[in-house]
Amino acid sequence: MRFIHLLHLILLTMKTPGKSTLSLLVFILFIGYAMLAGCTNGKASGLAGNAQDVRENYLNYCAGCHGENLEKFDKSDWMYGDNDQAAFNSIKFGREDIGMPGFEATFTDKEIRALAEYVRSAVPEETVSGGASLAAERVVKSKKQNFIIDTVVTGLDVPWGMEFLPGGDMLIAERAGILYRFSNGRKTVVTGLPTILAKGQGGLLDLRLHPEYEKNGWLYFSYSQPSKDDPREGCTAVMRARLSGNMLVDQEVIFDGTPDSNKGQHWGCKLQFDMEGYLWFGIGDRGNRDENPQSLENHAGKIHRIHDDGSIPEDNPFLDTPGAMPSIYSYGHRNPQGTTMHPETGEIWESEHGPRGGDELNLIEKGKNYGWPVISYGINYNGTKFTDITHKEGMEQPVVYWDPSIAPCGMTFVDSDRYPGWKNNILIGSLRFKYLERVALDRNEVTDQEKLLEGIGRVRNVEMSPDGFIYVAMETPGFIVKLLPVN
Numbered sequence: 001m002r003f004i005h006l007l008h009l010i011l012l013t014m015k016t017p018g019k020s021t022l023s024l025l026v027f028i029l030f031i032g033y034a035m036l037a038g039c040t041n042g043k044a045s046g047l048a049g050n051a052q053d054v055r056e057n058y059l060n061y062c063a064g065c066h067g068e069n070l071e072k073f074d075k076s077d078w079m080y081g082d083n084d085q086a087a088f089n090s091i092k093f094g095r096e097d098i099g100m101p102g103f104e105a106t107f108t109d110k111e112i113r114a115l116a117e118y119v120r121s122a123v124p125e126e127t128v129s130g131g132a133s134l135a136a137e138r139v140v141k142s143k144k145q146n147f148i149i150d151t152v153v154t155g156l157d158v159p160w161g162m163e164f165l166p167g168g169d170m171l172i173a174e175r176a177g178i179l180y181r182f183s184n185g186r187k188t189v190v191t192g193l194p195t196i197l198a199k200g201q202g203g204l205l206d207l208r209l210h211p212e213y214e215k216n217g218w219l220y221f222s223y224s225q226p227s228k229d230d231p232r233e234g235c236t237a238v239m240r241a242r243l244s245g246n247m248l249v250d251q252e253v254i255f256d257g258t259p260d261s262n263k264g265q266h267w268g269c270k271l272q273f274d275m276e277g278y279l280w281f282g283i284g285d286r287g288n289r290d291e292n293p294q295s296l297e298n299h300a301g302k303i304h305r306i307h308d309d310g311s312i313p314e315d316n317p318f319l320d321t322p323g324a325m326p327s328i329y330s331y332g333h334r335n336p337q338g339t340t341m342h343p344e345t346g347e348i349w350e351s352e353h354g355p356r357g358g359d360e361l362n363l364i365e366k367g368k369n370y371g372w373p374v375i376s377y378g379i380n381y382n383g384t385k386f387t388d389i390t391h392k393e394g395m396e397q398p399v400v401y402w403d404p405s406i407a408p409c410g411m412t413f414v415d416s417d418r419y420p421g422w423k424n425n426i427l428i429g430s431l432r433f434k435y436l437e438r439v440a441l442d443r444n445e446v447t448d449q450e451k452l453l454e455g456i457g458r459v460r461n462v463e464m465s466p467d468g469f470i471y472v473a474m475e476t477p478g479f480i481v482k483l484l485p486v487n
């Protein structure tokens with residue numbers, strides 16, 4: 001490889017007309033350098049170079065499944081034999097039946113041999129995951145994409161928010177009002193949260209890093225904020241703060257929702273930054289179906305769009321409407337629990353926890369009325385009806401509605417290339433039926449729907465990590481799994 005580069009460079013240099021003296025000089029320098037490198041590179045340092053390449057190959061191609069420190073291998077149990085040749089065969093040809101991909105097309109035999117030796121010598125004596133070897137898991141087959149379920153975090157209750165810090169640590173928001181930092185298999189409590197009203201469906205909700213987190217350090221979270229007059233009442237608020245070790249500092253409330261209510265339901269509230277840096281989130285009707293969602297004079301039952309510091313964008317749709325809340329982007333929503341952005345179009349999509357038989361997936365458009373509770377596909381949970389109509393002039397139709405209700409919560413687009421069969425599909429958790437719904441779209445038309453992870457538990461949230469893996473959080477009991485693609 002290096003030799004070919006060298007030849008290529010020399011040829012290029014020599015081709016340049018009128019510069020033959022320079023060419024010759026460069027040629028001599030190159031030969032000199034090559035010889036010098038050859039002489040001084042004794043065997044030991046040559047090996048060191050290789051070791052680095054091997055580690056790099058391992059990190060790029062294997063660590064996503066086997067762990068950065070090889071902790072997902074089990075040293076006491078080599079499934080295909082306790083020798084380098086067996087490892088070589090596993091890597092070269094794969095073990096298709098159990099989800100180990102083959103790397104014949106990726107690496108030379110020499111590179112594979114180096115990887116086999118590396119893997120066999122570098123596996124830790126005891127794995128931190130306590131035997132959570134990949135072998136324990138099975139490949140799950142689905143319509144378009146096979147995968148392995150890898151349990152990453154356990155011992156949680158209701159993990160609402162999940163976010164990934166640049167170094168690889170995960171932040172987890174528990175609804176009860178606890179923020180964890182999960183690092184190397186351990187959870188540490190982050191202090192400095194505001195007073196949180198953990199009541200009914202409320203509590204500490206979502207987490208989101210600023211798109212330029214590495215520059216400014218802002219972490220955003222949505223939560224149920226108690227009223228100053230009566231701490232049993234509250235509405236949804238958004239705070240931003242910075243992390244200093246395991247402590248939040250520089251706290252600023254950038255959005256303070258109205259009206260306060262003593263009801264425990266329908267707070268929203270997933271946070272999403274779009275490509276232009278606007279912050280989007282939805283707030284539910286706070287249990288006042290007949291007043292809030294169709295009135296522009298409060299924040300409940302709306303999708304909001306604000307700047308990262310809480311200020312109002314100049315082109316929000318209701319700035320000229322007397323009495324209207326300026327952050328409103330769309331209205332007539334019941335309980336928007338999922339807010340996510342299409343990775344290519346930049347559009348904001350919302351999943352809405354509806355009444356019985358009326359959960360919705362909506363594409364959010366400026367100033368539009370999504371109709372709650374005037375139009376709906378659902379009925380009250382007690383079986384009584386509140387409306388006979390599903391359509392009305394001036395009110396938007398959902399892209400998808402679910403009857404029976406699935407109770408959707410977090411959702412995300414699959415924006416990475418690791419799951420080719422699911423690229424740009426939406427994944428939505430179902431709390432009620434305990435599965436993950438996959439929706440494939442062609443613009444606003446649904447082209448495919450599928451149930452994944454059936455029976456896994458009440459799916460509270462689903463997020464993409466910055467390195468392109470799908471993480472799914474379940475509640476009561478709370479745990480987080482990673483889906484490892486098997487292609």
Ligand code: HEC
Nearest residue numbers: 061062065078079080087090098099100115133134135485
């Ligand atoms: C998509 C996930 C995935 C990727 C990527 C992956 N592996 Fe595997 N690998 C598996 C699974 C699953 C098994 C079988 C079960 C087990 O070992 O726990 C396995 C098995 C192996 C085995 C055999 C282990 C034994 O017990 O005999 C070796 C060796 C291995 N992998 C090395 C590698 C190397 C080296 C790479 C990177 C070049 C790699 N794997 C990439 C999932 C993966």
